[in-house]
Amino acid sequence: MESPPRDALSLPLNELSAREVQSAVARRDVSCERVARACIERILAHEARVAAWVHFEPDGVLQEARRLDRADERGALHGVPVGVKDVIDTADMPTEMGSPIYSGYRPAADASCVALLRAAGALILGKTATCEFAGAAAARTTNPHDPLRTPGGSSSGSAAAVADYMVPLALGTQTGGSILRPASFCGIVGYKPTFGLISCAGVKPAAETLDTIGFMARTVEDVELAARVLTHSAESAWLPQDARLRIGLCRTYAWETAEDATKQALVGAATGLDSHGHHIEDVELPAGFGDLVGTREVINDYERARALAHEWRTKPESISGGLAQSIRRGLAMAADHYLSALRHVEACRRALQHLLEGLDVLLAPSVPGEAPVGLEYTGDHRFQSIWTQLRTPAVTLPTHSGPHGLPVGIQLVGQPHADRQLLAIARLVFAQLGRGPTVAR
């Protein structure tokens, strides 16, 4: 089922999707520079409130846009403005990782994902705010739906920028729930690919066996387009509108921590999908899956302590209290304790594979509820980190809202490496359930 066509050029250019920009630029209906100017104007108008960006230099962006306009070849993302989470290296912009240790730091090279986006003609608009080293210590970014609430983290700026129509597309990373949670809180689409699908070269590791690079956008088509460019995969088929999917409704062990908003979103989504003719069945995770909350902390502490060994050795005073505790725990942890956590997760992965047999997709909670009030706490990651550890591809769709009219996402989960199938299903589900609240334009 294709998205309903819309007259893209009747919209403000900063509201176009990545596909709409690419297509308009390829047809020369619009210049890269005009698209860039629209995004820049939006940022200049809203940035004081949203604080999505940590590096943003309009002049350099416009110069690069004009270079793209002069190019003979048009890439698959030609002229598409992209925000880059600031733990991802950029050769022409600072990469500060949300840490004073890297204030003003300029890497020698673009990260793999950035270089591949640029090779496809993408226009890097700037660097988006991140929690300290993609962890928990919050950036200044606010939720575009309500400046008193967190946008979620750690890909805070990427989510806020996309939700606020500053860019159609942004790069994020997820180690616990750092793509899906902010996407859900900000009311956009978040896509965490299968672990390992997108090269992490040039991205500061947080916890290497969990770190996954992904995308945020306002449409499923856009995250898919970006992933296709990076992985050189084929376009996934459009499912027919009358497709009958076998959907597993998976409340997970964290269900009792969900607020009514999330419970209603999940039940509402299941009911809606049932009314479209899909087959919904409850899927209960085996007992050991409850321990994935604990294993995530063990793995995260152990690996993070090692990834930040240099910073800890040379500038411990510049590391936040929470991260310092995590590093201390990680350095004191015996390898056997860590390895037994890895083995447990591996056993859950094998169990999940059997559990998913005969199902097209899992429908699961994405976050406990609406974005919490306050900017210090970026929210609970357990609904996301289960799947991060299981290495499944996962998509959050901004289909629902909570008691304050704020977005509440739902999550779709597929088999590892069935990313294309998952995205095809996500397109259909999003079209059938419809979009929840969006930011005022």
Added chain:
Amino acid sequence: MESPPRDALSLPLNELSAREVQSAVARRDVSCERVARACIERILAHEARVAAWVHFEPDGVLQEARRLDRADERGALHGVPVGVKDVIDTADMPTEMGSPIYSGYRPAADASCVALLRAAGALILGKTATCEFAGAAAARTTNPHDPLRTPGGSSSGSAAAVADYMVPLALGTQTGGSILRPASFCGIVGYKPTFGLISCAGVKPAAETLDTIGFMARTVEDVELAARVLTHSAESAWLPQDARLRIGLCRTYAWETAEDATKQALVGAATGLDSHGHHIEDVELPAGFGDLVGTREVINDYERARALAHEWRTKPESISGGLAQSIRRGLAMAADHYLSALRHVEACRRALQHLLEGLDVLLAPSVPGEAPVGLEYTGDHRFQSIWTQLRTPAVTLPTHSGPHGLPVGIQLVGQPHADRQLLAIARLVFAQLGRGPTVAR
């Protein structure tokens, strides 16, 4: 079985093992500076022929050695000189990756492995020569046993420096066979841990699902000590001298590519171990394992092209012809082709797990034979890359020699994450089989 004690201090200090240095320094029998001076003198005497180092500044090393001598606390590697392969970031030395693109490049931070070694008191002696981006384009390093022969690659300088008594310990990385092959050619111990055991943070990726950091030394105890420091694992038990191991003799699908030297080494090792009372049985790999030669190329091309996307986009003319071909193949490759290679390897991993049940260790060829003549070609990786893909820990032991009196290693392979058990077995096996040819002192 403990190594026979020797009067370490009667030896030239550059010939001590890492454990001997650590212990002598801890007892204040010798200063870090004296050990460093002995290594520096050896390097100055032999470097013109061996060319193991790409960065070596004796003054800075001695200054750091004196700082270590003044330290009140003595770490687990206090004063141990270490060579660092030049794809591994160092904050105080250049990191050139064997590529003109990174000539003079100074990273902002130490890699995780370097920072953890330093935190334990290790003395980084310099940067060792590497093939271009840990690939195939050779460095200038020669084999310390014969300057007309390759030391193997890509951890060429690390292997040559350890074999030539320039340092007791060096860091290497293995994506195909880059630790075990040069260790085998140079007549030292090479240890490639289970994939993921040692953090790759701060190490330039070659192919991320294969890259593994490991160690080279002249004793098994030394690689184990270094790994213990990095992973915070317990010391493995000493096996009794009359231990009866169940050893699987695994010739692998590449057996017919082995020269007589390797065939004789493997059969000789099996016979020797049998005479020590171990149980030896043939292990045949299932048919699909023969395809691991092909999957390694697919995975390597696909991932390498992405890891080097920036360098390829900005300075393709500075990339060697062979690597450029690999990148072109990788960028042209459909994701599905890559994913099916990953799936095949995954299936082999599961099959291996069953195959290893009831066995303590596999005994396998390490290299096709002695180091080939010539410096351009660093040797065939198929005897190593099988196990790299299977993510098993692997150790090469310098137990045998070939027709020209040059070293020929054997390989021991364990279950993933059974690294401690493998190293305990390797100690016993090495003691029972004895050491092959060493470099003249």
